[in-house]
Amino acid sequence: MRPQKVLDDEILAGLTKVFRSKGYEGASLKELAEATGLKKASLYHRFPNGKQEMAETVLNHIGEWVQNNVFLALADEEVSPQMRLKNGILQITKLYNGGEETCLLRALSMKAGLDLFNEQIQNGMQDWINAFYNLGLELGFSTSKATKYAVQTLVDIQGSLIVTRGLNDIKIFEETLKKIESNYLE
Amino acid sequence: MRPQKVLDDEILAGLTKVFRSKGYEGASLKELAEATGLKKASLYHRFPNGKQEMAETVLNHIGEWVQNNVFLALADEEVSPQMRLKNGILQITKLYNGGEETCLLRALSMKAGLDLFNEQIQNGMQDWINAFYNLGLELGFSTSKATKYAVQTLVDIQGSLIVTRGLNDIKIFEETLKKIESNYLE
DNA sequence: GTCTATAGCTAGATAGAC
DNA sequence: GTCTATCTAGCTATAGAC
Structure with a gap:
């Protein structure tokens, strides 16, 4: 068995970067190949269903x-x-690279x-809402307040990710995370 | 002079619909032609710089x-x-067709x-912020509060437009507009 | 498992008849 | 001003050597 030229993690990182910045139709196989360091045909070996499978894999990976x-x-x-919220927000900052990366x-x-x-997409968003809903309950919110805050x-x-990108001003993302934290803790 | 087969308004409406739903790379000339009722070559007659000029025209038109x-x-x-806010929000509802259309x-x-x-894009977003900033001032907000609320x-x-689309739940957009209104008026 | 080569198609864009 | 026909380049995807 010939060794894999590129590790799976590097492949995923490359695919992720391209899909995140270009979207589905904007991501070409040429770019995906360059970003992963594999040739197009090798990508098809790893992902027989092509671009759709690549995007699905990235979706699942980020979801995990x-x-x-x-x-x-x-x-x-x-x-x-209170501490969970702080830690969660730290992870969110990491996920979006401080506001540099899109969702x-x-x-x-x-x-x-x-x-x-x-x-x-629908399940992914609902999971976010559920996670913050549960946190709200833990903080003593009513179910309706917890839902409202989670949404x-x-x-x-x-x-904030959209506006951060549009205005090219990362402070908008940073301020929004602070606002979310104080929202829950006040 | 031969009569224009399709009125300018209809052309703009078709281009707008496609760019809004598909984005720039996702919008193909085939679709743009079908949506406007013109053939591709006719579109190039109207927009000599092609797809980019079509998107620019749509951007300017919506901006106006x-x-x-x-x-x-x-x-x-x-x-x-207070009434300006109510009226402005009504126009926003119209702009996004109640949450059905994207930005x-x-x-x-x-x-x-x-x-x-x-x-x-940057100027467009800044214009939105300025408009709400000025409204905040009129409502007696400090400059820092007016900025914060406008952003x-x-x-x-x-x-809310993103989450509305992702969850396929138009109530999120509707509730957000209500929240914006009560934000400013309380 | 990775590669080169290429198929088959659609993209954006243009030429020229009417 | 609109059309049919066509160009070239790029796309997604596949075949087959190594």
Whole structure:
């Protein structure tokens, strides 16, 4: 068995970078190949269903990362709800590289991507809301307040990433994370 | 002079619909032609610089609409600041068709579009912030509070449109507009 | 498992008849 | 001003050598 020229992690990192910045239709196989260091044909060996499978794999991989880092921090029963929030927000900062990176769910949310990944996008967003909903309950919120705050938190994250990119001003993302934290803790 | 087969308004409407839903790279000339009712070659007659010019035209056209409707309502000195807000939000609902339509600035905000339309997108977003900043001042806010609220309003609009699409739940957009209104008026 | 080469198609864009 | 026809380049995807 010939050794893999590129490790799986590097492949995933390359695919992720391209899909995040270019979206589904904007990501060409040429770019995906260059970003992973593999040739196009080799990519098809790893992902027989082509571009769609590559995007699905990236979606699942980021989804797992969020589960194992963001949501785990938010639900960690070892520490206080206040501390969970702080830790969760730290993981969110990491996920979006301080506001430099866009959200993959959003990047795949133009018409073509939405049609293909409708379910993953919907579930992914619902998971975010659920994670913050549960945190709200732990902080003593009513169910309706917990829901309201959870939805607003997702709106804040998505909106601030958009505006951060549009205005090329990372402070908007940073301030929004601070606002989310103080929202829950006041 | 041969009569134009399709009125300019219909052409713009078709281009707008496609760019909004598909983004810049996702919008193909085939689709743009079908949506406008013109053949590709005819589109090139109207827009000699091709797809980029079509997107620029749509950007400018929506920008003007926003100026003449949303911002005008928000700045109308004939009525009270409270009423301006109500009217402005009505225009925003119209702009996004109650949450069914995405924001063009966002649709053109993936890498390729950002590179081409950086300036229009940045100016467009800054205009939104300025409009709400001025409204805040009229309501007696300090400059720092007015800035904070204006940025948050843009974040709310962009974020709620994303989450509305992702969850396929238009109530998120509706509730966000209500929240923006009560934010300013309480 | 990776590569070169290429198929088959669609993209954006143009020429020229009417 | 609109059309049919076509160009070239790029796309996704596959074949087959190593």
